[in-house]
Amino acid sequence: MSLLFFFSFFFLSNLLPLLCQQNPSFSLSNFPWIPSQNRFLVSRNGDFAAGFKPISSSANLYTFSVWYNDISGNNTVVWSANDDSPVTGNSSLVVGKNGELRLTNSSGQNLFPGPPSVAAVSNSTRLELEDGGNLVYGNWQSFDFPTDTILPDQTMKINGTTIGSKNNKFIFRDSKSLVFNSSEYWATGNAFLRLESSGRVAQDNGASLVSSDFGESNRLRRLKLDSDGNLRIYSYNPSTDDWEIVWLAVQEICTVHGTCGPNAICMNDATNSDSTSCVCPPGFKKKSNDSSSCEIKIPLGSSNTKFLRLDYVNFSGGADQSNLKVQNFSMCQSRCLANPNCLGFGFKYDGQGYCVLQIDRLLFGYWSPGTEVAFFLRVNKLESDQSEFTGMTSVLETSCPVTISLPLPPDESDTTTRNLVIICTLFAAELISGIIFFWRFLKKYIKYRDMARTFGLEFLPAGGPKRFTYAELKAATNEFSDLIGKGGFGDVYKGELPDHRVVAVKCLKNVASGDAEFWAEVTIIARMHHLNLVRLWGFCAEKSQRILVYEYVPNGSLNKYLFQSTQDPSNESSTDIPRVYILDWNVRYRIALGVARSVAYLHEECLEWVLHCDIKPENILLGDDFCPKISDFGLAKLRKKEDMVSMSRMRGTRGYMAPEWVKMDPITPKADVYSFGMVLLELVTGVRNFDMQDSMMNNSEIGISQGGHSTKCSKK
Numbered sequence: 001m002s003l004l005f006f007f008s009f010f011f012l013s014n015l016l017p018l019l020c021q022q023n024p025s026f027s028l029s030n031f032p033w034i035p036s037q038n039r040f041l042v043s044r045n046g047d048f049a050a051g052f053k054p055i056s057s058s059a060n061l062y063t064f065s066v067w068y069n070d071i072s073g074n075n076t077v078v079w080s081a082n083d084d085s086p087v088t089g090n091s092s093l094v095v096g097k098n099g100e101l102r103l104t105n106s107s108g109q110n111l112f113p114g115p116p117s118v119a120a121v122s123n124s125t126r127l128e129l130e131d132g133g134n135l136v137y138g139n140w141q142s143f144d145f146p147t148d149t150i151l152p153d154q155t156m157k158i159n160g161t162t163i164g165s166k167n168n169k170f171i172f173r174d175s176k177s178l179v180f181n182s183s184e185y186w187a188t189g190n191a192f193l194r195l196e197s198s199g200r201v202a203q204d205n206g207a208s209l210v211s212s213d214f215g216e217s218n219r220l221r222r223l224k225l226d227s228d229g230n231l232r233i234y235s236y237n238p239s240t241d242d243w244e245i246v247w248l249a250v251q252e253i254c255t256v257h258g259t260c261g262p263n264a265i266c267m268n269d270a271t272n273s274d275s276t277s278c279v280c281p282p283g284f285k286k287k288s289n290d291s292s293s294c295e296i297k298i299p300l301g302s303s304n305t306k307f308l309r310l311d312y313v314n315f316s317g318g319a320d321q322s323n324l325k326v327q328n329f330s331m332c333q334s335r336c337l338a339n340p341n342c343l344g345f346g347f348k349y350d351g352q353g354y355c356v357l358q359i360d361r362l363l364f365g366y367w368s369p370g371t372e373v374a375f376f377l378r379v380n381k382l383e384s385d386q387s388e389f390t391g392m393t394s395v396l397e398t399s400c401p402v403t404i405s406l407p408l409p410p411d412e413s414d415t416t417t418r419n420l421v422i423i424c425t426l427f428a429a430e431l432i433s434g435i436i437f438f439w440r441f442l443k444k445y446i447k448y449r450d451m452a453r454t455f456g457l458e459f460l461p462a463g464g465p466k467r468f469t470y471a472e473l474k475a476a477t478n479e480f481s482d483l484i485g486k487g488g489f490g491d492v493y494k495g496e497l498p499d500h501r502v503v504a505v506k507c508l509k510n511v512a513s514g515d516a517e518f519w520a521e522v523t524i525i526a527r528m529h530h531l532n533l534v535r536l537w538g539f540c541a542e543k544s545q546r547i548l549v550y551e552y553v554p555n556g557s558l559n560k561y562l563f564q565s566t567q568d569p570s571n572e573s574s575t576d577i578p579r580v581y582i583l584d585w586n587v588r589y590r591i592a593l594g595v596a597r598s599v600a601y602l603h604e605e606c607l608e609w610v611l612h613c614d615i616k617p618e619n620i621l622l623g624d625d626f627c628p629k630i631s632d633f634g635l636a637k638l639r640k641k642e643d644m645v646s647m648s649r650m651r652g653t654r655g656y657m658a659p660e661w662v663k664m665d666p667i668t669p670k671a672d673v674y675s676f677g678m679v680l681l682e683l684v685t686g687v688r689n690f691d692m693q694d695s696m697m698n699n700s701e702i703g704i705s706q707g708g709h710s711t712k713c714s715k716k
Contacts, residue, residue: 025128033093035062041129042069047220048133052093053077061086064093064103064112066135066142068220071236076243078133078149078222079142082111083166101127101137113145150223152197163225169258170229178231178249180257183364185229185316186249195223199235199246211235211246221246228274229256254366257316261293265313265365265389281365281377282308282385298380300340307333307344307376310389314346314371317363324355331355336378346373349604465526466538470545477505485557487618489635494552502552503537508635511546518546525634528606532598534621534631553629558591558679559617563688587626588683594628595620599676602633603669610634611667615675616656617682655690 023041026033033039035052042049049069052062063086066079087105093112096102103112127137133151135142143154146163150156156175164171170180176191177184190203199211199221211233213219220236231249236242250256253276254266260278269275280286280294287293315321322339326332329347332355336342341359348354354373367389379385474480477495485492490509496502511518518541525548526536540547555561561583583591595615602610612619612633621629652661658674660667678689 025126030127031093031095035087035089035091041127041135043129043131043133045131046070047131048078048129050129050135055086060089062089062091063087066129066133068236071220071241076222078151079135079145080147081113083147085111087111099125099138101140114140148225150192150195152195152221155194156192165225165227165229169227170225170256172225172231178225178229178256180229183257183317185255185257185364186231188249192223195221195233197221199233201233201247209247213244213246228253229258252366252368252370254368255316257364260365261287261290262361262363263294263296263365264292264362265310265367267367281310281313281362281389282387283377283379283383296379297385298383300343300378300380304381305337305378306381306383307378308385308387310375310377310387312369312371313365313367313375313389314373315344315358315362315365315375317358317361322357322359324353324357326353326355328353333376336376342378344375344377346375348373349600351604465522465536466549468538468540468547468549470540470542470547473505473540473547473549476503480505480507487632488614489632501537502554504534504550504552506548506550508546508548521634522548524608528602528610528634530598530601530606532594532628532630533601533633534629550631553621553623553631555622555624555626557618558620558622558628561622562617562682562686583626583686591620591622591626591628592680592683595630595676595679598628598630599672602630603672611669612672612675613667614652614656615672615679616653617679618653620679655688 026039026041030039033052035054040049040051046069048066050066051064053065053067055061055063063077063083064081065077065083068076068078081103085105087103091103091105093101093103100114101112102110104110125138127135129135132153134154143151146154146156146161148163148166150163161175162171162173170178173179174191175193176189177187179185188203190205190207193202193204195201199214199216199219201209201211201223203209211221213235216235218238222234223231224234225231229250230253232245233247234243235246237244252268253259253274254268259276260266263280263284264278265281266276267279269277278292278294283297284294285297287295324332324335326335329349332345332347335355336345336357339357339359343358343360343362345358346354346356350372356373377387473495476497477493480493482494483491484494484504490507493505493507494502495505522536522539529535534553535551536548537551538549540549599612599615602612610633612630614632615630619630619632621631623629652658652671652675656675656678658667658671659665660671682689
């Protein structure tokens with residue numbers, strides 16, 4: 001019995017190392033290496049392992065790979081010699097006659113990357129797996145032949161290192177740009193050099209970027225080009241035993257080229273930013289053999305076509321585009337109509353003439369709220385599909401056609417007395433019915449001054465401004481007791497509606513009395529919807545009262561905060577605001593950007609072309625989070641004719657008026673741009689560009705004369 005136990009122990013002690021041999025390096029005597037030997041290289045720190053890795057438990061296919069050891073199910077591969085060409089269990093890793101490593105498949109083909117021979121190989125040369133995951137053999141190393149992953153401290157050669165996704169659909173070219181089939185969709189100005197263990201990515205020219213967990217120690221990190229075309233940095237969290245994304249190159253996955261097929265639009269999932277769906281634009285349908293691509297339903301004719309506007313949609317395919325420089329929208333549309341293969345065009349309302357035609361097919365389409373281009377899709381006139389890609393604003397068009405039919409007098413002919421009696425009776429009945437209906441109508445709406453006002457103000461378009469009575473606004477403002485502002489158009493009072501909405505009530509002065517004109521202008525103002533415009537909620541027109549009801553902007557006007565350190569006569573409540581510098585550079589930048597967007601909207605995007613004519617800090621209100629909103633836009637046409645005569649000569653506020661007003665030159669949108677420039681100057685300096693009290697300029701101020709009026713800037 002003791003002898004049997006001795007032989008069993010001796011046999012197992014020599015067999016177990018062969019069954020699962022784990023060393024940091026192998027010598028030449030350990031080759032050939034075949035998958036069935038179940039041998040692995042394990043780094044000295046235990047973080048990485050290398051060897052033949054089965055693709056699945058059922059298939060007899062292997063890759064020679066390096067992976068993280070005992071992390072997340074032992075599936076995180078960082079390098080493979082034959083990722084695209086798995087080998088069977090009969091294959092082997094051997095050392096060739098010239099000292100090179102050869103991974104041969106059943107046909108004898110060498111799949112191991114690198115040069116055909118390796119210099120400085122001797123009998124003492126070993127295949128070693130270093131602690132950083134680098135597989136080294138002589139002067140050959142796996143770090144020089146990356147697949148889809150870059151490990152910390154792995155040097156990336158500028159204009160030399162290229163990694164690809166697992167399916168080779170995407171590549172990270174020259175360590176600085178992401179491309180899909182030679183089409184670039186993301187680039188960095190400075191090429192990546194290496195990923196450091198701290199989470200920092202060093203770039204050329206001294207630049208760098210950091211991950212969200214930068215500086216956290218004891219973290220394993222890797223930079224990987226995933227199969228969806230996005231470049232990400234992963235960090236291993238030991239507490240959750242999972243990899244976390246701590247940096248990614250493309251924030252909107254739909255902007256990655258090839259996410260959807262031709263003629264399709266990629267849309268992000270609202271609940272999951274990494275999930276996308278491919279939808280067809282109007283006039284197109286899904287292909288039967290490819291759910292990610294679309295095809296047109298009704299072929300385009302030579303002339304029977306129309307355009308559908310797709311807001312926030314762009315097609316960035318480069319090979320099927322034609323970039324043009326045009327003067328206006330109509331010219332861009334004409335260029336597309338002149339090309340029978342044009343499927344649509346993208347146009348940017350920036351005054352630069354940006355026009356891109358899409359020829360033959362629509363490539364790399366995506367929807368994004370950050371898109372600055374409006375796309376106009378060309379479809380057949382018989383197409384009934386409507387665009388579901390709409391923006392934040394839409395034109396309200398309501399029509400109420402009324403047809404009144406009056407009987408014509410009968411032709412002169414022989415008629416009997418009976419027919420005459422019937423006709424007269426019916427006419428009398430209709431006349432009496434009309435009188436009764438008219439009397440009831442006047443009784444029900446007796447509060448209106450006349451029938452014209454009734455038809456003009458009561459029957460408002462659906463979705464238009466709400467009409468308030470004077471009594472309702474008097475109760476809402478507590479008899480107009482809380483005065484919050486005065487201006488050239490009238491006084492402003494704070495109030496609260498029955499639904500607890502806080503409003504600003506502006507009582508207009510010197511307004512034209514015509515009901516139709518007033519209703520038309522109020523309707524136009526109410527249709528102007530923009531984040532940076534004060535919203536008009538309703539109005540009142542009773543007798544001589546003309547009142548507008550706006551949304552209440554809680555933080556007041558910009559001048560209260562911008563000039564609080566100076567004695568600003570226009571800022572009546574400046575003494576109530578503590579002298580603190582709440583307008584940091586970030587807030588000032590957002591204010592300038594918001595005002596610029598609203599001015600661009602008034603000039604180019606709203607229903608009617610509107611000039612503000614009085615852009616100044618007092619007319620820039622600050623909402624929640626100091627979001628700027630322009631007020632008093634579109635009110636110029638409500639003035640009486642005698643007031644309009646003087647305003648046509650000079651309109652605006654001293655210090656903000658463009659030279660055109662003084663020189664009697666034609667007024668263009670550049671007048672508002674000039675006023676915006678003066679506000680931008682004050683945003684940067686924090687000082688009035690003119691003296692509100694006409695005080696003398698001291699030596700610390702510089703005067704600039706322009707067209708008869710001056711501005712000044714503090715030397716500070």
